[in-house]
Amino acid sequence: MGTDRPLIVAQAHRLLTDETARQSMAAVGNPFGDGLAAERTEQALGWLIGLQAERPADFTSLTGKDTAAGQGLDGGVAMDAQAVA
Helix, strand or coil: CCCCHHHHHHHHHHHHHCHHHHHHHHHCCCCCCCCCHHHHHHHHHHHHCCCCCCCCCCCECCCCCECHHHCCCCCCCCCCHHHHC
């Protein structure tokens, strides 16, 4: 859709007036995730720099795919929290 004003207006009008189209779009889910990325980042960084003893659980996305191509927080490379600090 981009910045095409007539297209944006037409799509907005369609979603506001066509209940089936609105439900179809809403059923896809939030393209921006679950809103918890900052919290997960804080936990991961805390663990990496030694502020948190326990490694946070690997994140499984809304699509069911693990982070870092399934490799977890450290991308598959063994990380020593003390070495990072």
